[in-house]
Amino acid sequence: MPQQGPERSSARPRPDASMSLLTEIMEHSLDDGYAEAARREKTAPRSTGTRLVVAAGLMIAALIVTVAATEAHDAAPVIAEERANLIDRVEDETAEADDLHGEVDRLRQDLEDSRSKALDNEGAAALERLGLLSGAIDVEGPGVRLVVDDAETTASAGGDGPRRSTGFTDTGRLRDHDLQKVVNGLWAAGAEAVSVNGQRLTALSAIRAAGDAIVVDNRPLAPPYTLLAIGDGDRLSDTFQNGADGRYLYVLQENYGIRTSISTQDKVSLPAAAGLTVRNAQPAGPAGKVTS
């Protein structure tokens, strides 16, 4: 960019010509009025009046700064109190939600009992089978217990693997899609029912992220993540660990320090799913007939 000033038109452009705005701000930091006033009157006699004006100006400046400081100081406990109130509210509501979940479980148990009493044996068996598959009732059986936890130091900077690309900052932290892969691997290995930290997974379950937390069916989970899966214990465990998702988990363990342990259990118990509400879906015509 050529220099604008006519007196320097023949000279080379200044090396910082493209940064003239920054230079302007940096070099004109002092108000131009000072230089002008100094030019106007070389020796200004300093009367008491001018000193008082300066003192008044400085007083206002000091007053503003002090008021801002005291305001911030006064506001700090109020902000902390509001924060504590919010935390209290969150905890209260969570406790209430837990209570309601308990009540749902109890009522569902009542419903199951009444229903099986009302139905004949054959119907009850079919219903129980449906409940098993849909996650509407508690199940138990042989299976595996898989515990996955974040790396020891979740802030450790890992490699620049693909895990970097997600919103989370810590590479040593298990992410929602890691958990999705693990759960998927368990299903693929032949698991018949899966739960994560006591949350039974159903056909309606979603595993997703909210901030730094993993959320299953709108309930945030805290590590370590304990996955229980019902299936043929040893075979389920082997198939999972040799499958693509098991190897993915192994890679996470090797490269990012994610801690995992898998064990075969003779008997694991999985709770029923909490929310199994179907609002829009309707059975399509008579059973077995598929409308196209």
Add this chain to the structure above:
Amino acid sequence: MIAVLGLILGVVVGFFVRPEVPTAFEPYLPIAVVAALDAVFGGLRAMLDGIFDDKVFVVSFLSNVVVAALIVFLGDQLGVGAQLSTGVVVVLGIRIFSNVAAIRRHVFRA
């Protein structure tokens, strides 16, 4: 001497009287703080440069506060108040830094 007394008086009044800032003026307080600091450091530098002028000091201080508050007020009306106050803080902040650098050169010759 009187100037230093004024400074101390301002701190004392702010600390002990604790004037309530009306909520309407609360957003302009940070801007006023930065403008006040800018004026004080500018005046200090001018004093060390030997060109201090009391009228320029007071007028530039008051006009800076008013203009900064006006910019933020305008921004608030247009929905970009936070961005404009950031701009004011950046510009005045750069001025404060370079004035403090000049004061430092005066005092320490480095």
